[in-house]
Amino acid sequence: AQTVTQSQPEMSVQEAETVTLSCTYDTSENNYYLFWYKQPPSRQMILVIRQEAYKQQNATENRFSVNFQKAAKSFSLKISDSQLGDTAMYFCAFLGGNKLVFGAGTILRVKS
Amino acid sequence: GAGVSQSPSNKVTEKGKDVELRCDPISGHTALYWYRQSLGQGLEFLIYFQGNSAPDKSGLPSDRFSAERTGGSVSTLTIQRTQQEDSAVYLCASSQDRWNTEAFFGQGTRLTVV
Numbered sequence: 001a002q003t004v005t006q007s008q009p010e011m012s013v014q015e016a017e018t019v020t021l022s023c024t025y026d027t028s029e030n031n032y033y034l035f036w037y038k039q040p041p042s043r044q045m046i047l048v049i050r051q052e053a054y055k056q057q058n059a060t061e062n063r064f065s066v067n068f069q070k071a072a073k074s075f076s077l078k079i080s081d082s083q084l085g086d087t088a089m090y091f092c093a094f095l096g097g098n099k100l101v102f103g104a105g106t107i108l109r110v111k112s
Numbered sequence: 113g114a115g116v117s118q119s120p121s122n123k124v125t126e127k128g129k130d131v132e133l134r135c136d137p138i139s140g141h142t143a144l145y146w147y148r149q150s151l152g153q154g155l156e157f158l159i160y161f162q163g164n165s166a167p168d169k170s171g172l173p174s175d176r177f178s179a180e181r182t183g184g185s186v187s188t189l190t191i192q193r194t195q196q197e198d199s200a201v202y203l204c205a206s207s208q209d210r211w212n213t214e215a216f217f218g219q220g221t222r223l224t225v226v
Contacts, residue, residue: 006154035214043201045217091154099168100145100205100215104154 002027004094006103013082014111020067021077021106023092032096034068034075039105040088048090051075082110114138118204118218125194125225133189133221137206144187145215146179147203155203161187194225 003026013019025034036048051059051068058066063083067076079086087110092103117136125131137144142163147155157171161181172178176194181187191198201222205215 043220045203045205047214050214095215099157099160100207101157102147102155107152 002101004103006106008106010107012109018080023075025094029096035093036077037091038088086110116218122222130192135187135204141206142209143207145205149201196225199225
């Protein structure tokens, strides 16, 4: 069974600084996708970034980038130049087989 | 509609009553997922549909929970004889197909069992 682990329940970062959120996963699949979703207080889940497992190059979307280590089954999210609007719950997710499985989430607070 | 629509957005029910939660996925999306999110917690997988069939029902917590999908579109999650521990936000998501790279979420139904 696939599992996703986020070991940081809460994180804080100063505005304009950089923060990294950790995620590890366990799977026997070889082809899969990984995602980071953001859930602000509005409750709406928003896709932040995605990574295909067959691609070695780390995905980047503006201020958001990932460090994908396939052998270590690690998929961390780096947020550069943090903004107040980045305050949210962040979920790491794995898509393989029949399931889209989520981690427990990390609450990120950006402080001014 | 343009996005995934869930109704009702909020539901308060008495313990022991049955409830139905509805999800309207994005038109043309064949994959549909239901999740449960307790206050401040992660997303607990409940069930996945590909078209009208549910290849994976492993997440349904008990036989009080059931879900169906008709016409490859609308899905209904039914909870019978609700209990207080069923109180949570129920989220629905759809994607174009099983391997599509983005699942789009509705805003959820907040269920409160009193």
